[in-house]
Amino acid sequence: MEIILEIIMIPAVLAIIKIMVVILMFAMPLGTVLTLMERKWSAMIQDRVGPNRANIGKFTGHGALHLAADGLKSIFKEDTMPKGADGFLYLIAPFFGLIAGVATFAIIPLAGPIGDFTFQVTDIEPGLLFIFAITSLSVYGAVLAGTSSNSKFALLGGTRAAAQMISYEVFMGLALMGVFMVYGTTRVSGIVDGQNDYWFGNLIPMWGVLTQPLGFVLFFTALVAETKRAPFDAPEGESEIVAGYFLEYSGMRWSAFMLAEYVALVGVASLITTLFFGGYHVPWLHLWESAPQWLVTILQVIKFSIFTLFFCWFQIQLRWTVPKFRFDQTMALGWKKLLPLSLANVFVTAFVILAFG
Amino acid sequence: MELKVKQVNRLDGAREALYLPALFVGFRLTIKHFWRNLFGSRDVVTINYPEEKRHISARWRGRHRLTRRENGFLSCVACYMCETVCPSKCIHIQAGEHPDLSVEKYPVVFNIDELRCVFCGLCVEACPKDAIRMDTGVISMAYTSRQTFDFTRDLLKDNYDPKAHSNPKYGDSDLPSPANQQEALPNSQGVPAS
Ligand code: SF4
Ligand code: SF4
Numbered sequence: 001m002e003i004i005l006e007i008i009m010i011p012a013v014l015a016i017i018k019i020m021v022v023i024l025m026f027a028m029p030l031g032t033v034l035t036l037m038e039r040k041w042s043a044m045i046q047d048r049v050g051p052n053r054a055n056i057g058k059f060t061g062h063g064a065l066h067l068a069a070d071g072l073k074s075i076f077k078e079d080t081m082p083k084g085a086d087g088f089l090y091l092i093a094p095f096f097g098l099i100a101g102v103a104t105f106a107i108i109p110l111a112g113p114i115g116d117f118t119f120q121v122t123d124i125e126p127g128l129l130f131i132f133a134i135t136s137l138s139v140y141g142a143v144l145a146g147t148s149s150n151s152k153f154a155l156l157g158g159t160r161a162a163a164q165m166i167s168y169e170v171f172m173g174l175a176l177m178g179v180f181m182v183y184g185t186t187r188v189s190g191i192v193d194g195q196n197d198y199w200f201g202n203l204i205p206m207w208g209v210l211t212q213p214l215g216f217v218l219f220f221t222a223l224v225a226e227t228k229r230a231p232f233d234a235p236e237g238e239s240e241i242v243a244g245y246f247l248e249y250s251g252m253r254w255s256a257f258m259l260a261e262y263v264a265l266v267g268v269a270s271l272i273t274t275l276f277f278g279g280y281h282v283p284w285l286h287l288w289e290s291a292p293q294w295l296v297t298i299l300q301v302i303k304f305s306i307f308t309l310f311f312c313w314f315q316i317q318l319r320w321t322v323p324k325f326r327f328d329q330t331m332a333l334g335w336k337k338l339l340p341l342s343l344a345n346v347f348v349t350a351f352v353i354l355a356f357g
Numbered sequence: 358m359e360l361k362v363k364q365v366n367r368l369d370g371a372r373e374a375l376y377l378p379a380l381f382v383g384f385r386l387t388i389k390h391f392w393r394n395l396f397g398s399r400d401v402v403t404i405n406y407p408e409e410k411r412h413i414s415a416r417w418r419g420r421h422r423l424t425r426r427e428n429g430f431l432s433c434v435a436c437y438m439c440e441t442v443c444p445s446k447c448i449h450i451q452a453g454e455h456p457d458l459s460v461e462k463y464p465v466v467f468n469i470d471e472l473r474c475v476f477c478g479l480c481v482e483a484c485p486k487d488a489i490r491m492d493t494g495v496i497s498m499a500y501t502s503r504q505t506f507d508f509t510r511d512l513l514k515d516n517y518d519p520k521a522h523s524n525p526k527y528g529d530s531d532l533p534s535p536a537n538q539q540e541a542l543p544n545s546q547g548v549p550a551s
Contacts, residue, residue: 044394045387049403317391321383337374 018121022105031101031262034312036067038262041313042320070255077251082150085248089148094246094253096141097260103134104267107188111280111300114293119280119301120189127186131271132173135226139165141260142228142235146245157244160327161235165226167334172222174342178215178349179208179275192279196286205283208276214345216276218338223271225334227264230319234327269311273304280304418476420495421469423513424488431514432488435462439480439489447473448480467510471498 043050146158183194435452453465
């Protein structure tokens with residue numbers, strides 16, 4: 001027992017265990033379930049029934065079995081490769097997006113630390129800069145898939161994806177600059193703890209969304225554009241370029257793209273929760289001083305999960321509410337409106353901090 | 358020729374440029390539907406077809422059936438009216454002599470190829486004896502072989518049970534042979550012919 005505990009507490013082993021838990025018990029399952037939930041929820045929005053046909057005998061679970069059916073189907077589907085495709089790049093491209101999506105969870109704390117033990121894979125000093133580095137990696141997935149497919153639609157999609165993601169990355173960073181200034185750190189734990197302070201005594205928690213409302217809107221927009229979901233789904237552009245950069249893929253590799261999209265969706269939701277909605281901190285919980293540690297941790301995990309789920313839902317609702325931007329509109333919105341706004345946000349934040357301390 | 362151009366009034370101004378007010382209008386609509394369908398009264402109009410069936414009117418032209426007289430014998434007198442009027446030539450009748458002289462003829466063979474039938478209902482209108490109707494309410498016939506669609510006389514009788522005849526075949530025993538016609542077929546008054 002002792003030995004096992006000792007082995008577990010070796011930092012590397014601990015990190016691997018945490019990665020396993022976060023990815024296999026949080027990110028992946030939630031992403032997978034969301035693939036079904038998106039179809040169910042969109043059906044509710046559009047007064048449809050949604051998937052409910054997959055069954056074992058009489059049991060359908062209101063469509064829950066579609067998860068298993070879809071998985072099985074894509075495993076057994078032929079993994080096709082178009083003639084003239086760049087074999088190696090074509091085969092590895094789907095996993096860039098997936099890896100980038102999963103890597104986001106490395107710095108997200110699910111609950112407050114207990115002593116030395118943190119509910120976070122790693123709390124590195126650069127913090128969010130790591131996120132920026134990783135999300136730019138996911139551009140490669142789209143670009144490589146687009147260029148290696150030897151298909152004109154895929155190439156168009158890949159080009160659009162590259163242009164869109166690189167432009168929106170610019171002010172994704174700028175939008176967060178305000179948050180860095182307010183909380184004075186890029187370290188995620190620092191930002192989360194900073195949001196546990198209160199204004200007017202114990203009245204209003206200093207959540208990022210209250211200190212940086214414009215930053216929140218900008219950052220959220222940029223992240224939605226990063227995940228290439230509606231209204232910024234011109235790279236996929238079902239109506240004009242069929243499926244865009246992953247047009248030629250089939251079977252499990254296609255599923256990898258899909259899964260990457262949904263993992264990224266969960267990633268966006270948890271980032272937003274962490275940076276703008278107090279992370280794991282349950283507001284006003286510190287007033288209850290005698291609260292046992294285990295209860296606090298459980299409440300924190302619950303609070304974090306609820307907010308994450310809410311933002312997953314919100315993104316899906318957004319996708320089924322707004323029409324798609326034309327590609328030039330996407331670019332115009334990014335460069336002409338959001339970029340100046342985020343710059344203004346940085347200046348105003350800096351001014352306020354200087355003027356009022 | 359002058360080109361007709363329809364001018365679309367674009368909404369301009371800060372409200373449109375801001376994009377958010379329009380977004381909230383959209384959200385109000387979609388969330389309303391989402392919420393209503395999540396709990397309580399569902400707006401969904403879909404009929405889950407194989408499990409739920411739509412109500413069809415009594416006039417719906419479905420699979421044919423051959424009606425019977427009061428004594429249970431087929432009303433059809435094998436007059437070939439329906440076969441003649443049928444636009445898709447899918448009714449095939451062979452008349453046989455009925456022992457009861459007041460009936461004279463009856464169909465020994467009465468086949469309808471439902472695969473060729475266009476469900477126009479002309480056969481029903483043409484029949485002088487109200488012997489053929491299309492009111493079974495069977496609206497979907499899906500089988501795996503062509504022969505199955507060739508509905509024979511006995512399958513068309515109105516005691517048709519689709520399950521029992523899921524793969525019907527036209528066997529000899531289905532046809533009364535001249536030898537046992539006498540016993541097998543009651544006359545129009547319901548009194549056995551012998
Ligand atoms: S419904 Fe029309 S096509 Fe069909 S058997 Fe009767 S007459 Fe022929
Ligand atoms: S079904 Fe009617 S029209 Fe057709 S042969 Fe029989 S009696 Fe004549």
